Amino acid sequence: MVVNLERTGFQQVAREQLPWLYALARKLTGDGAEDVVQECLVKAYRNFDDLRDIEAAPGWFRTILMNCVRDRYRRSASGIDESPLDEDSDYSLYGKIAEEDPWPYSDTVHVDFLHSFSEEDVWAVLDRLSPKYRIPLVLVHMEGMSVEDMTRMLGAPKNTVLSWLHRGRKQFERELWEYAVDNGLLKEKARSQ
């Protein structure tokens, strides 16, 4: 059913999208979420005439937000191809946990490690990632975007996108370990045993 949007009004439509728009922007850009959503709202307002059906509003707002994020991503990722493979490329959190064995009496030390993180902790780890790796990581592994769709969105070859994803995962693994060490997550678990 096509709803007359002139009567509905931009404010009402936009307000309904704000919670999930902000949530998506927060995952993708961390502290930059407010700026990204603000940019999205201004662009959406200017192009509101393009939206013909209120039921298409979520997808329409999502596209605008993703374009705003993509533009920021392209700025932050400029020069990404020139950088050599860094030390994160072959990092193994699985190997690190096995090597350090923080809870020797546990048979499920790897799963225990992940369970030691609260939601707040994971946010803090994500915030440690550089945007050029964080955005592909969140889109594919938290938002369920396919590699093909991300390749189209970022305008990069599939192998390049896969390389960014690999580096992002490895940086995430390293930051999980370092955050756990820095914030006493391993000691807390040991004390509770």
Add this chain to the structure above:
Amino acid sequence: MITCDEAVRQLWEYVESELEALERQRVEEHLTLCRRCCGEMEFAEELRQFMASQFTVELPPGTAARFDQLLEDLETEGASWPMT
């Protein structure tokens, strides 16, 4: 047979079924012979589920108030509202 480094590099694509048939077969051949990489693969699956299950995000009251003000300003001042 591919090396452990090569197998580990492809494990996430493997668990997400993103690999081409030949690459998938090579990873599977490696996994049948390498216990360490099986552990890596199982952990990659755990980590993948861990990431996918995270996060509820609330709109903070202060941020919601700023967006409310922006929406009011847009309707008042129209499309001339400056971009950040």
